[in-house]
Amino acid sequence: DTEVTQTPKHLVMGMTNKKSLKCEQHMGHRAMYWYKQKAKKPPELMFVYSYEKLSINESVPSRFSPECPNSSLLNLHLHALQPEDSALYLCASSPPALNYGYTFGSGTRLTVV
């Protein structure tokens, strides 16, 4: 298995809803990442988990809450989002050695109404 799987592919949620995005990989990668990408913009780093511990939080609002239950799974819990949070949310993973590249999932297209 050489893939990063993200679910759901599409999500529409109201501003008062609570939802979660899921990311899974079975490549033995020990670093996992959340990126946010707005239309026609580059991906922007949100969170980094290394060995299941949060190592980087790029000053993301608390309405986004990451969770790494185990080495294969990464969640992003969403609560009280704003319409400007609508974007493509990308998950990536990489092996522990720093000379490796990243493998990205196909993303979750989130629309906040």
Add this chain to the structure above:
Amino acid sequence: KQEVTQIPAALSVPEGENLVLNCSFTDSAIYNLQWFRQDPGKGLTSLLLIQSSQREQTSGRLNASLDKSSGRSTLYIAASQPGDSATYLCAVRRFDDMRFGAGTRLTVKP
């Protein structure tokens, strides 16, 4: 903070042309540079990974070069095809921090 710039922002070429996409970065203390392809509304597909100690990597019709000291990389696409139409992103990695350029949107016309 690392800044990554890609030129041109958009490129339209007829089928069969060879083309070069450019990427520059401000901090040369990187571990590697990765070129990605992104189709509209989709995720990122890795094309080539160049380590900081390497000068170039090749995969099929793609060739990427890296000049770390000058903060530059190029992606060369030979004999372009309509199926190559996509946005091409370069990204540089230092520790667990990968930073992206804004991409070059390539259109190859039949």
